[in-house]
Amino acid sequence: MAGSAIGLGNIWRFPYVVGEHGGAAFIILYLLSCFLLALPIFIAESIIGRRGRSNTYGSIKKLAPGTAWQWLGLLTIVSPIIILSYYSVVGGWSVEYLFKALAFDFTVPEEHIEGFFGRFISSVWEPIIVHTIFILITAGVVLGGVKNGIEKFSKICMPLLFLMIIIIVVYSVLLPGAEKGISYLVKPDFSKLTAQTATAAMGQAFFSLSLGVGTVLTYASYMKEDEKIFASGMGTAVADLLFAILAGFAIMPAVFAAGMEPGAGPGLVFDALPFIFNQMGHTSAPWISAIISIIFFLSILVAALTSAISMMEVGVAYLSEEKGLSRKKAVLLLTVFTWTVGVLCSLSFGPLAGVRLAGNSIFDCLDKLCSNWLLPLGGFLFTLFVGWKMPKPDVRDEFTNRGRCNTRIFKTVYFIMRYFAPVGILILFISNLIF
Numbered sequence: 001m002a003g004s005a006i007g008l009g010n011i012w013r014f015p016y017v018v019g020e021h022g023g024a025a026f027i028i029l030y031l032l033s034c035f036l037l038a039l040p041i042f043i044a045e046s047i048i049g050r051r052g053r054s055n056t057y058g059s060i061k062k063l064a065p066g067t068a069w070q071w072l073g074l075l076t077i078v079s080p081i082i083i084l085s086y087y088s089v090v091g092g093w094s095v096e097y098l099f100k101a102l103a104f105d106f107t108v109p110e111e112h113i114e115g116f117f118g119r120f121i122s123s124v125w126e127p128i129i130v131h132t133i134f135i136l137i138t139a140g141v142v143l144g145g146v147k148n149g150i151e152k153f154s155k156i157c158m159p160l161l162f163l164m165i166i167i168i169v170v171y172s173v174l175l176p177g178a179e180k181g182i183s184y185l186v187k188p189d190f191s192k193l194t195a196q197t198a199t200a201a202m203g204q205a206f207f208s209l210s211l212g213v214g215t216v217l218t219y220a221s222y223m224k225e226d227e228k229i230f231a232s233g234m235g236t237a238v239a240d241l242l243f244a245i246l247a248g249f250a251i252m253p254a255v256f257a258a259g260m261e262p263g264a265g266p267g268l269v270f271d272a273l274p275f276i277f278n279q280m281g282h283t284s285a286p287w288i289s290a291i292i293s294i295i296f297f298l299s300i301l302v303a304a305l306t307s308a309i310s311m312m313e314v315g316v317a318y319l320s321e322e323k324g325l326s327r328k329k330a331v332l333l334l335t336v337f338t339w340t341v342g343v344l345c346s347l348s349f350g351p352l353a354g355v356r357l358a359g360n361s362i363f364d365c366l367d368k369l370c371s372n373w374l375l376p377l378g379g380f381l382f383t384l385f386v387g388w389k390m391p392k393p394d395v396r397d398e399f400t401n402r403g404r405c406n407t408r409i410f411k412t413v414y415f416i417m418r419y420f421a422p423v424g425i426l427i428l429f430i431s432n433l434i435f
């Protein structure tokens, strides 16, 4: 579960969303969203999955046969496919940066680093080529079933990524001018909070924990009877949070030290990293910076791939199990679809930058649609299902492993799943529409 949760959402998305919404105050809302909205939904999905012992569609069919709840299965197939489209564009960026790291491109004289990302992203072909590479690797793994290999590899890469981020954090906070970035992350300015900020915090929590689309549900269907649902949810949430906060402290001080705009949007991290590695090359030694950057981008790529694979797998499972398509055809169909939508997203940083809906580029539109609306909607329905449709004794049995653990906190968690979480999401939805 941590493998699916930890990905570009932590390292790329978290820092830039924090930057777009004014820093520390957003982080506080994010913490609240994680524990009061996202964690209960994580638990709700786990309960459905372990009780239903199947994918989203199958579990719901088993627990509530012949009801309209089956539509929930459909919703949870649409969102990961859309997410995969733009996720693989960003995955492509990390492929590009891995190539650059391997070519020692970050250790060139400083003036060549200026505008590195801007030049790359506004060109037409380069981003599309690496997007294609990323989606093809994802498709290859899903088709070839070499997931085991990739998952084992990710067990090595996750700790490596963790280590690299720590090194970068230490380096970044020591840069001259970094203090402003640190205080940006720890000194809240509550005057900046709006309904949109709160929705964005919720959206980030959902995205980062892979909630609302049945990924957690499906994984939970493989959980053993004696594994504790609460503990695994809490463990995943804390690990995920740790990666995100560390990424914030790796990026934001450098953003301020380099005089960049924290609200620059999806390119923020990819703009700041060349600066960091370049400086590192000057103050330590070029080869040290090169090695750190290579390991860093390789591990990001693996983390992104494990997440992307989990998204494509949802669609493939649905198309092959419910619609009778062969696995090959399903993968082909999804690859062509996500590639095409991804190309549009990629071009929206260059030639299609002018195409905007309510001020948002194609990329931002799809991302906001999924993270801020579709994922929370999915989560909302999952908690309603557990809180109001499933019989309470069944829910209690799953949560407490038939009375063997966590019996005392069950009441509180059940209350949050039944009332607090759904009402909280609803209030955010409505206030976002009105204000």
Ligand code: TRP
Pocket: 004, 005, 006, 007, 008, 009, 010, 080, 083, 206, 207, 208, 209, 210, 211, 213, 215, 307, 308, 310, 311, 375
């Ligand atoms: N959580 C992953 C990340 O942080 C992305 C991800 C994987 C995801 N599967 C998902 C997001 C399903 C939403 C839904 O990078």
